Amino acid sequence: MTSELEKRLKGQVRAAKRSVLTADVYESVKSLIMDGELAPGTRVNIYAVARLLDVSQTPVREVLSALESEGLVTKEPLRGYSVAAVLTSGQVADLYQLRLLLEPWAAARAAERVDAEVAERVRAELTSVPNAPQGTRYHDYHGIQAHDARFHDLIAELSGSPAVRESLARTHSHLHLFRLDYKGRRHGDPTLAEHARVVDAVLAGSPDEAEAAMRAHLAAARDRYLETL
Template sequence: MSVTQALPKTARLRTLGMSAEIAARLRTMIQEGELPPGVRIDEKAFCEAFDVSKTPLREALKVLVSEGLVLHRQYIGYRVAPLDLGELRETFETLHGLEAHAGELVARRMSDAALAKIERKHQAMIDAHAASRRTDYFRINQEIHQLIVDSADNAVLSGIYATLMSKVHRARGAANTDMLRWQESHEEHEAIMAALREAGRPRLPQILREHSENTAKEVLRVLEQTLAEPAARVAGARGR
C-alpha cells in the first residue's frame, strides 16, 4: 500500500481520537447538569467552542446517542435526552436500600486504610465547597459514596451500586443547582463522616439511607418543577 493510500486511514484515526475526547466532554456536561434534559445541541456553536469541524462532533454525538444520553431526529437535530421520572423514583428506592445495607457491612468490615482514603476525599470535598467549585464538589461527592460502598468488601454490591448510580448521576446533578440543598448535602456528609468515625458505627446505615432519601426527594422535586414549567407556558399560551 502506498503512502497516499494510507493517509485517509491516518486522518480517520485522528478524527476518531478527537471525537472520543469531544464525547467525554459532552458526557460530563450532560451528567453534571451543564446541558440540561431536553436542551437542543447547537452543532455550529459547539464546533466553534471546541474548535472542530462537524465530522468529529457528529461522531461524538453518535456515541452519546448509543448511550442514551442524546436523542437524534432527522431534520430536527440533536437534543439531550429527557429523564424518566418513574424510572428515577424506582432506581432511587433501590439505592436507599443498598446504601443502608452497605452501611451494615461497612460497620463490620471497613479497614483503617479505607477510612483514611475517605477522609482525604472528604477534605477535598470541603475545599471544593469552600471555594464554591460546584462541579468538583459533586464529582468528589459521588466518589465518596462509591468508596463507602466499596468498603463493604462485597464486589456484587459495589457493581450493582455503580450501575444504578450511573443511571441517576445526571439527575443527581440537578440537586446541586439549589444552594440550600448544596449546604444541606454538605452537612449530611459531615454526619456520615462522624458516623464512620464512631466505634462500631451503629448509626451509619440509617444516616446513609436518610441522606439518600433526602437527595432523591430534592432531585425529583427539581425535575418535576422543571418539567412542569414548559407545560405551564404552553397552557398559558393556549389560553390567551
Template sequence: MSTHKSDPSHREAGEALSGRRPSKRLGDGVYNTLLNELLSGAIEPGSRIMIDRLSRTLGVSQSPIREALLRLEAQGLVTKTHLVGYRAAERMSRRQFEELYEMRLLLEPFAANRCAQLAADSQLEELERMTEDMKRESGHDSYASFARQDAAFHEFIAACGGNSLVQDSLSALHGHLHLFRLRFNTQGTNEALREHEQILAALKARNHERAESLMKSHISNSRERLLDAFEDGQSSAAPGPRDEGAGRP
C-alpha cells in the same frame, strides 16, 4: 435544531483538548466537557447534539466526541435515534424520580455497610479529602461542580465495598439524578454535607450498622429536598419526544 450554546469555556476546552495528549486523556477531556454542559443545562434536555458543531467548537476531531457520546449514552444521559443522531435525555418524570430513589435506598445503605467493613485506611482518607473538597465548593455558584463531587463521594463508597455491579448501577443512577437537580439551594447543600460528615465518621469508626443507617437517612432526606422541584413544576410531566428523534432517559 440544537440548543447548544456558545460559551467562552468552549474555547478554553478546545485549547486544552487540542494539545498533544494521549488519546485516552483527550477522550476523557471531551467526555467531561459534555458531561458538564449536560449538568449545567448549557445543553438543554431533549435538544439535539450536533457532532460536527461540537467538533468545530471544541477544536477536536469527531472521533473523541463520538466516544464520549457512547459513554454518555451508556449512562442514559443522551439518547441515539436511527437517522437522527444524538439528543440530550429529557428531564425525568415524577415516577422515574421515585423509582430512582427506591433503587438508591436498596443499594447505597448496603454499599455503606460493606465500605465500613472492607475499606482500606487509605480509601477512608480519600473519602475525607473528598468531603473537604465539597465543603470548599459549597459556597460557590456552580452546583454542577458540587453535583459531580457528590456523585464521586457516593460512588467511591460503593467502590470501597468491592461490588462492581453495585458501583456501576449507582453510577448510572447518579447520572440521571444530576440531570434533574440542575438547581439547588445552599441550605440543602449544607445539609447534605453535614450528613456526609456523619457517614464518614461512622465509616472511619468501622461501625457498619451505623453507616448503613445514616446512609439510608441521607438518601431519604435527599429525596425530600429534591421533591420540592416537582412541586414547583420543574418536572411535573412524564418525559416524551418533543419532535422527531427525541428520546427518553
C-alpha cells in the same frame, strides 16, 4: 452554515485544548447539556458542535458515544443523537428506592471492615470538597457532583460487594440528579454534612449507625429533588 447554537454561544464556550482533546471535548459537551444550553430533546448537530469547539468531528462523535452510555444523549437510526430527557418524579423515586435497598447495607458492611487504610481513604474523600459551591452552572458544581459519585462508589467498594458497586455505577445517578436540579446553597451544604455523618459512623465501626446515617442521607436527598419537581 452557522447554527442557532453557534450564534448564541460563539465566544462564550472555550475551544477545546488540543493536548487533551477528547477529555476537553467531553467536558465541553457535557457542560452544554448540564447547563441546559442543549435542551432535553434537542438534536445534537455534530458539525455545529465541532465548529463551536473548534475541533474535528471525530472527537465529538467519540464523546457523544460516551455520553450515550451515561444516558445523557440518545441515538436513533437516521436521526442521530438527541439530548436525553431529565428524570421525572417517578424515575427519581424509583432510583432512590433502589439506592435505599443497596447503600445503607453497603455502609453497614463498610463499618464492619474499617481499618487504618479504609479510614485514610474515606477521610481523604470527605475533605476533597471542603465547602459547597455557590454557583449553579456545571463549571461551579461539577466538583461536588464528582465528589458525590466518588463518595458513594467508595462506600459501595468498601462493602466488599462488587455486585452492589456495579449496580450503583450503572445508574449514573449522581450525574442525572445534579442535571435535574442544582442550587449550591440548597443542595451542597446538606449533602456534605450528611456525608460527614456517614463517615463518622463508618469510622466508629458501628454498622447500625452507618446504615441509619446512609438511609437518612438518601431519604433527605430524595426529598430535596422531589421538591423541585
